[in-house]
Amino acid sequence: MVRMDRNASPDQSAQDTPDQAMPDWEKRFRAPRVSLPEWAEDAPERSLFISNATGTFELYAWDRATGEQRQVTDRPNGTTDGTLTPDGEWIWWFSDTDGDEFGVWMRQPFAGGPDTRAVEGLDPSYPAGLALGRDGTVVVGRSTDEDGSTIHLQRPGSPAPVEIYRHSESAGVGDLSHDGTLLVIEHTEHGDAMHSALRVVRPDGSTVAELDDSEGGTKELGLTVLGFAPVDGDSRLLIGHQRHGRWEPMIWDPQAGTTRELAIDLPGDLSAEWYPDASALLVVHSHQARDELFRYDLASGERTRIDTPAGSVMGATARPDGTVEFLWSSAAQPPQVRSTTGARVLDPPGMKAPGSVPVEDAWVDGPGGTVHALIQKPAGQGPFPTVFEVHGGPTHHDTDSFAGQPAAWVDHGFAVVRVNYRGSTGYGRAWTDALKHRVGLIELEDVDAVRAWAVDSGLADPDRLVLAGGSWGGYLTLLGLGTQPEVWALGLAAVPVADYVTAYHDEMEALKSMDRTLLGGTPEEVPERFEASSPLTYVEKVRAPVYISAGVNDPRCPIRQVENYVGRLEERGHPYEVYRYDAGHGSLVVEERIKQVRLEIDFATRHLPEPAPGPQPA
Known part of the structure; x- marks a missing residue:
């Protein structure tokens, strides 16, 4: 499935600015970008990709045989969730309202035509996975506050989908086997939303096999679906596991009741997908914020490195002819869709970033071990005004990949520090799982350790430190301003959690499950933990000016809890600015994203103190 994280409702200013007059930081956002193309399994010349070529991220169809490309979706706030049917005849895409992530699946012929409701009889919901079979079978995962997680299956010719799964905890569609006889469900019925278990069922919902490494949540080991073997009659399922303290691929045959762990002796996390003939795996090795690719032969166990430059691989796929296509970038070089043939697969026209x-x-x-941080700095000698840009997630990590926002700060003379704090992925299971119960406070201990290093090393000016981030990073920004008020000169929080209790009651059901896992219960069950981890608790201690941006349709960090926090700043008469925009958890509109970055840079320029004078000559 083609998918791109929401990272960005529109500001038309500067849209007509000539390229030569446009600053580099704006060019990086405006330059056309493309995602790694997805291809139809039984029609590999038909592909689907995402691009911002029109100024909004939308889906595009690409017929490789003719070279024809056409825009599939065209909506004010963009579209990024879509997939192809196995025969390549249809494009499915998810339709929500202004970024609220709540909607229905639509479909459109690959060659073009009207959009129609893909599945009749299902009310709007949050999406929880989708699987499309070769015989026309459709499996739709749904999540709502009222029903929890449900999965519905519709056979060809059936008048309506049939519910085959329901549970109050989060769950979703993993994959459908090549012949459509098996379905794998990824679920958290044991109550641990950070560590999923797997259940393979028949189309009628009856259970074939279970695999649960969590042992009722006592071992805190998770599993994830990587995909069924792409061959008829092959019931093998590729999954990811954490049995050895990191993510690794494993093959599970639910019908035979066997598992095969793969001996791939590399540090860091491993993910994989099948080669189209199921004889080998395409392995993505992630270590210390960089990625590399390998071909792993299943018969011999031989591992062959695939040549990729140093940096990050944001997606990779093996084609039927044995070549591999991958989306690559580094912090210094913009994204490129490359092939092992040496060719650029999809090079968007127009301005280059x-x-x-x-x-x-x-x-x-x-305090919890060695913390890895990524540093970018401008020309000249420090100490520099420094932005500590904290990533979201929290189960995510910053990488050596191209990002417009850090680059914009560097262009304006700031150093940028990105910290892969405890809770981040990519450094082993224990590092990711370490933040439970003291949520937010643990991450900020690591950020503070890196802050102290940055000051002591001469990189960062201690009087001009900016704490910034979006989503979970926005949450940590507001929490840090209140719990570490003496060290931060400024705070920039995008789509943050600001009032944890209100956020819990207003957010989408899947995130409630995650919060119960992180904090050990609901606000009514563990009120002291929610209080200790909520930025609202510390709002009276905030000293630094605060800038907040928030989407009014955000289901993840809802607007009411942001308003509660802003109201408390207002009562204090504390310096702040808040920018509300008509979208969800970020925006997919390029000009809106540029506007948001411009507002943050302007706020920092106006509110940061002037640098202290240097030593005077004798």
Whole structure:
């Protein structure tokens, strides 16, 4: 399935600015980008990709045989969730309202035509997976506040889909086998939303096999679906597991009741997907914020490295002819869709994004172990005004990949520090799982350790430190301004959690499950933990000016809890600015994203203190 994280409702200013007069930081956002193309399994010349070529991220169809490309979707706030049917005849895409992530699946012929409701009889919901069979079978995962998680299956010719699964905890569609006889469900019925279990069922919902490494949540081991073997009659399922303290691929045959762990001796996390003939795996190796690719032969166990430049692979796929296509970038070089043939697979026309400065690695002793941070800095000698840009998730991590926002800060003379705090992925299961119960406070301990290093090393000006981030990073920004008020000169929080209790009651059901896992219960069951982890608790201690941006349709960090926090700043007479925009958890509109970055840079420029004078000559 083609998917791109929401990272960005529209500001038309500067749209007609000539390229030569446009600053580099704006060019990086406006330059056309494309995702890694998805191809139809039984019609590999038909592909689907995402692009911002019109100024909004939308879906595009690409007929590789003719070279024809056409825009599939055209909506004010963009579209990024879509997939192809196995025969390549139809494009399915998810239709929500202004970024609220609540909607229905639509479909459109690959060659073009009207959009129609893909599945009749299902009310709007949050999406929880989709699987499309070769015989026309459709499996739709749904999540609502009223029903919890449900899965519905519709056979060809059936008048309506049939519910085959329901549970109050989060669950979703994993994959449908090549012949359509098996379906795998990824679920958290044991109550641990961070560590899923797997159940393989028949189309009628009856159970074939179960695999649960969590043992009722006591071991905190998770599984994830990577896909059924792409061959008829082959019931093998490729999954990811954490049995050895990191993510690794494993093959599970639910019908035979066997598992095969793969001996791939590499540090860091491993993911994989099948080659189209199921004889080998395409392995993605992630270590210390960089990626590389391997071909792993299942018969011999031989591992062959696929040549990729140093940096990050944001997606990879093996084609039927044995070639591999991958989306690559580094902090210094913009994204490119490449092939092992040496060719550029999909090179968008128009303006090219300027490069930026490479990242440097910092390894800092923290209270829970060594913390990895990525540093970008402008020309000249420090100490620099420094933005600590905290990533979202929290189960995510910053990488050596191209990102417009850090590059914009560097262009304006700031150093940028990105911290892969405890809770981040990519550094082993124990690191990811370490933040439970003292949520937010643990991550900020690691951020503070890196802050101290950055000041002591001469990189960062201690009087001009900016704490910034979006989503979970926005949450950590507001929490840090209140719990570490003496060290931050400024805070920039995008789509944040600001009032944890209100956020819990207003957010989408799947995130409630995650919060119960992180904090050990609901606000009524563990009120002291929610209080300790809520930025609202510490709002009276905030000293730094605060800038907040929020989407009014955001289902993840809903607007009411942001307004509660802003109201408390207002009562104090504390310096703040808030920008509300008509979208959800970020925006898919390029000009809106540029507007948001411009507002943040302007706020920092106006509110940061002037640099202290240097030593005077004798």
